[in-house]
Amino acid sequence: MEGLPGHFDVVVVGTGLVESMVAAACARVGRRVLHLDTRQYYGARNATFSLRQMGEWLRGEEEEAEAEAGAEAGAEAGAEERRGASLAVRAAPTGPSRASHAGDAAAAALFRPAEFNLDLSPQLLLCAGAMIDVLRRSGVANYLEFKPLGAHLYSAASPAAQPRLAAERVPCSKADIFLSSSLPLLQKRQLMKFLQACLARRAGGDAAAQSWLAGRAVKAAAAPDAPPPRAADESPHGSFAEFAGRQRLPDALLDVALYAILHAPRRLESSADGPSAEEGVNGVCRHLESLGVYGPSAYLANCYGSSELPQAFCRLCAVWGGTYMIHRRVSRILLDDGGRMEAVVTSEGTVRCDWLLLNADSRVELPAAPPSPPAAAPSTARCVCVLTAPVLGAEGEELALCTVFPASDEPGAPTVFALQQDAGVAVCPKGKVVLHLSAEGSAHRSARQLLEPVLQRLLELAAAAVPPPPAAAAEEEEEREEGKGEEKEEEEKKEEEGGSKKEAEKEEEEMKEEEEEEKKEEEGGSKKEAEKEEEGQMKEGTKEETLDDAAAADGGGAGEGNDERRGGEAGGGEAPPPDATPALDAPPPRVAPQVLWGAFFDLPLRSSTDGSGAALPANVLPVDDLPFAIDSEAAVERAHQLFKTICPDKPFLPSLEEYPPEPAVDEMEAEIECETPRFIDTQFTTKVEYERWLQSRSSSRTSG
């Protein structure tokens, strides 16, 4: 291994989104950065896994391997005799708590596990938000591919009162509001007035309000940092809920604003609770500004999973000279006489540095630290599953977000964010769908207890939108035929992959049998019993994994719903009648989505200091796990803060125009004559300025 330089300005441990942004920002303004990660993958809590990796992670296999490596590194560090004080750094557990329901062995037999990109922390990007701004300005967007969210929906969770309440579109643009079939006319007017009032409260808001009224995209009124609220008729103090009340916004619409637009993580205890009026108004305006920028909804998703974001920032950091060492850790922090960190011990040697950033994958053993407190720690509740068909959105809107907010009689109950992704964002094979449910965790209820009812409900809604099974037995036969054909295709695929065909066949036979059994059960009216049984004893295996009691409603084709798409909105009764004589090339009938693979887990929110009261040295900055957020705005804010601590006078991830690169130190350069290349066009997509600068530098050298 090549020797590391002995000194870095900044050592960053952890490749989560926040850490990677800070690393990139520091390297970009000329700081020498060493970036490590204790794990062998990028992303930390923002990692994206294949199905196999996800299974290993859920079972904690990764931890075992790491524990061994950690013990080695620890011994190494311990062996090193050092004068002066130091702090030991241990690897913190990264795995989930209270995970249930993982069974990748069966899933692996169904499809190539590598075709999946499953996020630990799924995220979207607000079109007019700070993340997109940073990505565009810094050029990091060049490394990424984006797709607009197809549908932004909400659903009020009150299963007792309205068991079949459909997911509605979040009404935001003028057209949305007017076209909404769920809003009474009076509410439409109230909502229009309210949104205008929000826009008008911001600087330059009148123009924005006009623009929004005219159905155009709303331009950000001022710099995102400081939009001073205009002295309007309403006083800016108080909570957003109170402000909305003064604007006579009906409660149902206030809920939409609070949970679907402002993403309040839990049901407010009272109207004085929740975001302040200013935060809320700014949030609503930001949302309105995001509409129509890149697509009909306010959000973008990036392809290949959310781990691409930190990786792209890491790339920027590397491009600006950052050194990357994955699967290496800092095992000890060395302190000077004044108690400041002066160097760190890494698996590649001791490195002096001015700043150290530590994410929560590392835990510093502080001298006065009490034994770590029992697990009442906050967490994020997560569910990830692979479905055979979408549960949200209409056809062409497979990329969809649905905010399921808690009923008004459940103060403190968490908001659940359901993000549905498909092959269009390269997270799963064609014809499959990945559904993520995320919510603020609870100490008393596991992720499964919190999220399973929501999953069930979404599946029920989707199943209800599918036309009832055809009465004619002949047609059912047809359907089965089609299903078989698709299964054959799947088999062929497996053969190509060199998978054991016989096993696959056996699996499928078993699946079919089980499906048939379930169908019979349902026909016998014992559906409820089957449901209970399923909930009670979740065994391993494909079918046992199925959370969907409605899945059995459809025939054998359900498992391989390659092109099946559910048209129309959930709960909408606009389903076309099933084709009486389906031709071979006709689109296959719509099927109820079925869960092929799924897992529930809690992600504990960890801290590098682990709640100990003792302080870290001033130049060691902990990056604690952020609470779950469906957009990455909080991560940008945190990264910005950390960067400002390290480089108070430098711009955060600036553009090349704003902060041109400093000329490198003198070095010898020689240009060799060669024939002109026979290429028609040389074009730089990015870094044009840099190239020009390079060119001018080289020409001045040759002439000089």
Add this chain to the structure above:
Amino acid sequence: MAAAGRVFQFKLVLLGDSAVGKSSLVLRFVRGQFFEYQESTIGAAFLTQTVALNDTTVKFEIWDTAGQERYHSLAPMYYRGAAAAIVVYDITNRDTFQRAKQWVKELQRQGNPNIVIALSGNKSDLASKRKVEPEEAESYANDNGIFFMETSAKTAANVNELFVAIARKLPKNSPQARPGGGQGLVNVTQGAPPAEKKGCC
């Protein structure tokens, strides 16, 4: 021909040990320049160059490793969606050839299954210090279904030829290696496009 006159854009990645001349190859190809003491790649890691074939135009979006290969810490995003890869070794350094074989394996494991791989024995101008015979590399390439050329970024020997050969090999009729065939993707880099004309009214 169906593909006549069309422009195809492909992501091309470079792989190989540090200091085998990955960046020099790119700079030679894209800008016709060569620096004897090329700094390890800083600041320039995203270049494009267009090659005109008889009936089509191939635009390469070239990704350099930016030094992340040094401690075996290349991010998986690097491989994603790459249609072509150039694995580079230094003909005066046997270790780099062995490592190149590892990179080929890594690509076949991580990369797009239809990726076009070129093996480049760079620094062919330093023939007197040669440690890897072209025959050996050639037979390795043949065995692994990839193609091989010795190049010199310094003299420009075979540099353009290498890229042109890749451009010829790239499939022009299969869907591009982009998510969903590139459908519905938006370009965030070039400012905000006008709102989509999707939906009703």
